[in-house]
Amino acid sequence: MKDQWIMGIETSCDETAVAIIKNGREIAANVVASQIESHKRFGGVVPEIASRHHVEQMTIVIEEALKEANITIPELDAIAVTEGPGLVGALLIGVNAAKALAFAHNIPLVPVHHIAGHIYANRLVTELTFPLLSLVVSGGHTELVYMKEQGHFEVIGETRDDAAGEAYDKVARTLKLPYPGGPHIDRLAQDGSDTLKLPRAWLEEGSYDFSFSGLKSAVINTVHNAEQRGEIIAPEDLAASFQESVIEVLVKKTLNATAEYKVKQVLLAGGVAANKGLRKALEEAFAHTPEIELVIPPINLCTDNAAMIGAAGSIMFDKGIRADLTLNANPGLDIELYN
């Protein structure tokens, strides 16, 4: 059978990324131009600056990916691009570059949901077996997604306020840690212990939804109250207590959903999947259920990249999903839209 070559393009936040994926699972190229250094001094991603960088990087990154994969544009079967969600101005650069390539070279265009991409990063590690459950944790998302088959997504739980990653960033700011705060909290937490007994947001019985704004406020209040009393809380313990509260809820809800939906695989997805504490807790939780395979991608496939967009794009392409030249950036795109 003829090989399938898909180009993935991802510009939803602060990484300009292009990848070439062979037959849906093999990474022929995976180029990521990170802007993290440009946003550091602002303490977070500045949308206008992200968009400006994407314009500068876009064709450079496309060229690098093609070179790395040793392939030419006419050999591509499709161009898969992140349609949303994300920063609209940033998404627009990838979407318009993809449309220009698709038009200029008469190549099919495939729209991809960013979170579908994060989930499909796992297919670059191992073949997916259905039904499966994916725990998606990133700066903008905290979701439990059920999949009965390839390319079919059902959100069974999601955050009602802040994403886990946002809570990490806000707590990091309270602790005056440099941006991005997540990895710093994870590192500090390794040296502390859960002494503060912060609240766990379980919500109603049987709900797979999440809520982290209460926890975030609890952290801020705890620090504030301690300051008023002239006490000092060890940052390690604060980090460990916060992280423990987040992870306990994430893992417990995932375990509960796994049982109810009788899944064969559990996939971790999203930028926060780089978190050591979360990885360890999931590994421990699933150590005694050999009938369920836990898949955790390597860190470079958890953070934003285009290989995951190419991997998801391959499945969407096989499903016959196509976009025409009116494709727009859609910052509020629904993952169930292309089911």
Added chain:
Amino acid sequence: MTILAIDTSNYPLGVALIEENQVLGEYITNLKKNHSVRIMPAIQTLMKDCERVPAQLTKVVVAKGPGSYTGVRIGVTIAKTMAWSLKVPLVGVSSLEIMAAGAGRYFDGYISPLIDARRGQVYTGLYEYQSGELTVVKEDRLVLSADWSVALKEVKKPILFVGNDLPLHRTMLEGTLGSQAVFAEITEHNPRPSELALLGKGKPGEDIHSFVPNYIRLAEAEAKWLEANGKILNG
């Protein structure tokens, strides 16, 4: 020679195809609608109607701003990607220069194209046709229209103002400049994409990878950061 011109830098959306000595076709709208949805289909339709395919293009010309940050990035991204992937030269042209080129060709005096930039400010510059060549007299800039009109009083020549945003600044300009100020008719205000193509025809290709829009302004966060950190702003 087949040149494709693309302009999404402000509300007017424009596409043109020109060949050696003729304009094959052009498309303009002046609507507050989404350029990202409409520009590629406009390019596709125009090329199809003109029976041209992308592989026949020999140059891509794009309006590089000033204008809407998001708008100008859409056109520039498409132009960069097409030019680079089709291995043809890319040329960027000032969005103000396009306006001056069309409206002022047979005008005896200076031409000041205007784009409103809010809070009494305009993006503008000063152009003049000298023996059939459009030349820059004062570089594109961001300026208070009040200050601009005072500066123009010194130049002692009639000045043709052009741009869809003229109504916002007309009283001010007329008040300062009196009969020195001439105002273009509404049919001249939309930048003509065929003028963009023609301007690009005569200019050398840019380095495609490093080509960026001319925003004129720093990103707001950047400007604030520089100010807060005691850095000097020049512009």
